[in-house]
Amino acid sequence: MTTALEHDFARPWAKRRVRTYAWCAAFTTTIAVGSIIGVGVGLIPMVPATGTIACFLFMTPVFIMFITSWIDTPGEARTKLEKANEFQMLWFCIAGAASELWWEVIWLVGDLMGKMHITQGQRWGWVIWYYGINDVRYLNSDGALWAMELAVVTGAAILLYSWSKLRKAGNDPDKRIRPLWWTFFTMAVMLTVFFIYFIAEARHGFPNFPRHGFWDVSIVLIYENLPWMIAPIVSLPFVAKQLGYLYGRKALEADRASTRAGAVRGTGTPVSTRG
Structure with missing residues (x-):
């Protein structure tokens, strides 16, 4: 039994890519926090255009990070599965810490308390309002939307937990397999919820999406949600391939151990049962 191609999932990320990720994260954070504070204190107008522009600015770096994760630096030769692993690790962190576990949690708790009926005069609620006027x-x-968001937030917490486990797992199949299975099932559920979110609306002609302008639809409803569709669709088959590779590694290691044990027995040398 042989492994055709070895993959190093513990390989350090190239410094050039890490710098790109850091700059993108800093830019996105600055835009998000700056726009919330700017609107809140009255420096930026609380109008639909503000949400559209801010949405475009803080989502674009996410796509830049996605593309960057697949590009080797000069002299680097990662396997496709190693590139996919870096892409996935980025996504698990973005989906968890950078999105669902702040915006959605704020909305879930606020809606439960009856505080999400935000109007244009409530400037500090802008980050919910700009999306809410589109949906x-x-x-x-x-109620149905609240349940969907609860499922997504739960999934994001699982992805972030799995991300923390995978960061420490190195190339050990036993340490990687379980969190990878959790990410696989979680992304499948989150992708299903994503399609339900739009298909349920499409069935009745998008009655809850009153703003049908080009920028409202293309940027706020489509562009902002694209990563949550693209990343799981790209990641799921590669997680499955990584699991297949890791199970193959386990079988190969077990086969080698069995062969060594057989060779020792064949020489008549006692096999120690002590460590």
């Missing part, structure tokens, strides 16, 4: 369920309190 009014976020401002009107919708």
Whole structure:
């Protein structure tokens, strides 16, 4: 039994890519925090255009990071599975810490408390309001939407936990397999929720999406949600391939151990049962 190609999932990320990730994260954070504070204190107008522009600015770095993760630096020769692993690790962190576990949690708790009926005069609620005027369920309190968001937030917490485990797992199949299975099932569930979110609306002609302007639809509803569709679709087959590779590694190691034990027995040398 042989392994055709070895993959090093513990390989340090190239410094050039890490710098790109850091700059993108810093830019996105600055735009997100700056726009919230700017609107809150009255420096930036609380109008739909503000949300559209801010949305474009803080989502674009996410796509830059996605693309960067697949590009080797000069002299580097990663396998496709190693590139996919870096892409996935980025996504698990983005989906968890950088999105669902702050925006969605704020909305879930606020909606439960009846505080999400935000109007244009409530400037500090802008980060919810700008999306809510495009999907009014976020401002009107919708039970089905709340359940979907709860499922997504739970999934994000699982992805972030799995990310922390995979960071420490190195190339050990036993340490990687379980968190990878959790990410696989979690992404499958989150992708299903994502499609339910849009298909349920499409079935009745998007009654909760009152703003049908080009920028409202293309940027706020599509561009902002694209990573949550693209990343799982790209990641799922590669997680499956990585699992297949790791199970193959385990079988190969077991086969080698069995062969060594057989060779020792064949020489008549006693096999020690002590460590």
